[in-house]
Amino acid sequence: MEKNPIPLILDTDPGVDDFFCLAVVCAHPDVFSLCAVTSVGGNNSTDVTTKNAMDILALFHHDAPVFRGSDRYLTEEFGEPVVTAHGANGLAEQILPDSKRVPGKEKAWDAIYRIALEEQGNLELLTVGPLTNIAIAFLKYPSLSKMIRRITMMGGTNFIGNIGPYAEANIGHDAMAARIVFESGVPVHMVGLDSTIQCPVPLEEFEKMSGHTDPFIRNTMRELIRFRKGEAMHDAVAAACMIDPDIVSWKTADVTVEVNEGLTKGMTVIFPDENGNDRVAHNPVRERYLAVFEKTVQYYREGFYESK
Secondary structure (H helix, E strand, C coil): CCCCCEEEEEEECCCHHHHHHHHHHHCCCCCEEEEEEEECCCCCCHHHHHHHHHHHHHHCCCCCCEEECCCCCCCCCCCCCCHHHHCCCCCCCCCCCCCCCCCCCCCHHHHHHHHHHHHCCCEEEEECCCCHHHHHHHHHCHHHHHCEEEEEEECCCCCCCCCCCCECHHHHCCHHHHHHHHCCCCCEEEECHHHHCCCCCCHHHHHHHCCCECHHHHHHHHHHHHHCCCCCCHHHHHHHHHHCHHHCEEEEEEEEECCCCCCCCCEEEEEECCCCCEEEEECCCHHHHHHHHHHHHHHCECCHHHHC
16 A cells, blocks of 8 residues: 655754755655755754755755754754864865755744644654754644654664763754653654664765766765765664664664763663653664665666656
C-alpha cells in the first residue's frame, strides 16, 4: 500500500552537514512533503544560516518557505561561528548562486504552530541544529505538543561528545531547550553522534556514485566532502533514518538532558524503558545509509528539475 509523504518541517542551521540533510530531504519527494524549513543559529549567525537555507533550497529547485528563528539560545548568546567544521560562510567557503529569496514574515515558532494546526496531528519535525526554535514553540503554544506526531533528531549521544566529554553540539549548545523538547511529550527518535559518526562517505566512494550528477551540485558536494575529509555528514544520517529506519537499531527509552553547569552539562541521560516515549539509535548499518546517500546524489542528475 502506497504511503502518503510525511508532512515535515526541517529545523536546521546550515552548515555543511545540513547541506547534505537538505539534499536527502529534497531528493525524496515520495517520502517527504517539506512544508517549511526553519532556521536557527549555531554553526553561524541566524542571518547566515537563513540565507544558506534559502540558497540551498534554490539549488535543489525546491520551493519550501524558510522561516527565520532565534538569534540566541534560550539562556545565553551564540558563540563564534564554527569555522573549523563549516567554514566562515557556513558552507566551507563554497559560493552558491544567490537565490534572491526572502524568509517568510512569521517567526519560526509561529510557523511551526500554524503548520501543525493545518496538518491536524500528522506533522513531523526533523531537527538537525540546536533545539531553541522548537523549545520556544512549545513554551509559547502549550497545546503544540499534542499536534506533532514525532520528532526525529540529529542530536545527543550514547557515550561520546564533541563539545565536551558527554555533550553533543546540537544538545549541548542549548541544553535547556533540549530538555524542554525531550520532556514535551512528543515522541523523539534520537539519532546521536555515536551512530552518525559511523557513517562516513569518503571522497572516493562519492566519486563512484556521482558520475551523472548535475556538475555544479556534484562539484559543491565534492568540495564539502573534501573540506570535512570524508567524515560523516551527521545531519544527513538522521534524514536517511526517516527513509529507512533499519539503517539503525532502536532502543525504547525515556531521555532527558542534564542542564546543570559542569562536565555533564548537555549530556543526554537515557533511561531504557520498554514503555518509554523515545527511541534511541544504535548499531548503524553503513551500507544501508550509503544506499540512501547514493540515491540522493543520483537524484540530482543534470536537468533533474525539468521532470519535477
